[in-house]
Amino acid sequence: MDIGTLVEQAREGRPRAVARLISLVERADPQLREVMAVLAPLTGNAYVVGLTGSPGVGKSTSTSALVRAYRQAGKRVGVLAVDPSSPFSGGALLGDRVRMQDHATDPGVYIRSMATRGHLGGLAWAAPQAIRVMDAAGCDVVLVETVGVGQSEVEVAAQADTTVVLLAPGMGDGIQAAKAGILEIGDVYVVNKADRDGADATARELNHMLGLGEAREAGAWRPPIVKTVAAKGEGVDELIAALEKHRGWMDEHGHLAVRRRRRAAQEIQTLAITTLRHRVAQNQLDALAERVACGELDPYTAADHLVAAVTA
Structure with a gap:
């Protein structure tokens, strides 16, 4: 199919067209340069939210809850869910996205699972271009759920406008949060499964650890801590409010433009290095x-x- 027609269909919200464009990205198709050239003027409108955290904290459930909230607000939502790769087939082990089936028939939601294929840092190597496709396809919000590999999973901060770090009580997260990396990338922290014992203690420990960080300049962003029970939809409105507050703060202080330039620079550098490696x-x-x-x-x-x- 003609690339211009495919992009036009994606802009109309046809999921098959979006899927075909992302498939071109994943297999590094020769037509990818033409695709990106057509998409370039159409990007820069989506708000990209990254969700990361250790396995079992409820990333998929929280993503699903955010999708529901954004859809109720009338926004088109794209979800890029990155899964661990099978060492045998290379496919995504959790590709069915069972926790997001409620949105499978919603034309205003596009969900794509993507395997890491051995790429470290919590994202797939094709994630930046896949985000660009969803942005150009007219998504108002793109939610990027990382693979859940632990403390080294910080790459999402370079791809997202706002990074959400999820924790849960009873999983040793108070200690995990104190370690370098995961504590430093969060713009919003969420203590999910807050109906469990120890949720308040986890939030206090996290708040204490954040207070031990480097001294912030006057007017600097202070990451809020939101308690949720995503499976029941509790606290999701507060999380949305925290995300919108961070977005507003970035707009006001010029940080959003800086983050997006940094993201573009990293994408260019990665493509250049890949090209040199092939040569x-x-x-x-x-x-x-x-x-x-x-x-x-x-x-x-x-x-x-x-x-x-x-x-x-």
């Missing part, structure tokens, strides 16, 4: 590796030779 001749790399291994050449000089070869 590296394996036989040339093997020859340099042999010289380094036998002590004939140091790795820095070998790297210079390789860079010179691919940029000549």
Whole structure:
């Protein structure tokens, strides 16, 4: 199908067209350059919210609750749910998205599962372009749910306008939150499953840990802590309010534009590095590796030779 027609159909809200565009992204189709060129003027309107946290804190349930709230507000919603890859088939283990089946027939919601395919950091390598497709397709909000790999899952902060970190009582999250990485990326913190014992203590510990962070400048954003029971829809309105407050603060202080420029810069850098990696001749790399291994050449000089070869 003609790319222009496919993009037009995606803008009309046809899920099959959106699916085909994202499939082009995932398999790095030769037509992808043409697709991105057509999409470029149509992007920049969606509010991207990333949701991360340890397995079992209720990310999928919280995502589903946010979808319901945004749909009640009349917004079109895209969901990119990143799942762990099977080491055997390469597919997503949780691709059925059982917890989001309530929205499967809603034409105003597009849900896409995407396998990590070995990519670390909580997202799939194709996630930035998939977000761009959903943005261009007219989604007002794009929710990005990470794979749930633990404390190193911080890549979502580079892709989202607002990052939500979820915790739950009884899972040792008070200690987990104190560790570098997950404590530093949150714009909004959520203690989900707040009807369980220990929810108040988890919120207090988290608040204490946030207070131990670096001194903030006057007017700087202070991440709020919201308690929810996503399975029952409790606290979701407060979470939406916290997200909108953060978005307003970013608009007021110019941080939203800065984050989006940073996101674009990282996307460009990743694509450039990938292109250079593909241009590296394996036989040339093997020859340099042999010289380094036998002590004939140091790795820095070998790297210079390789860079010179691919940029000549």
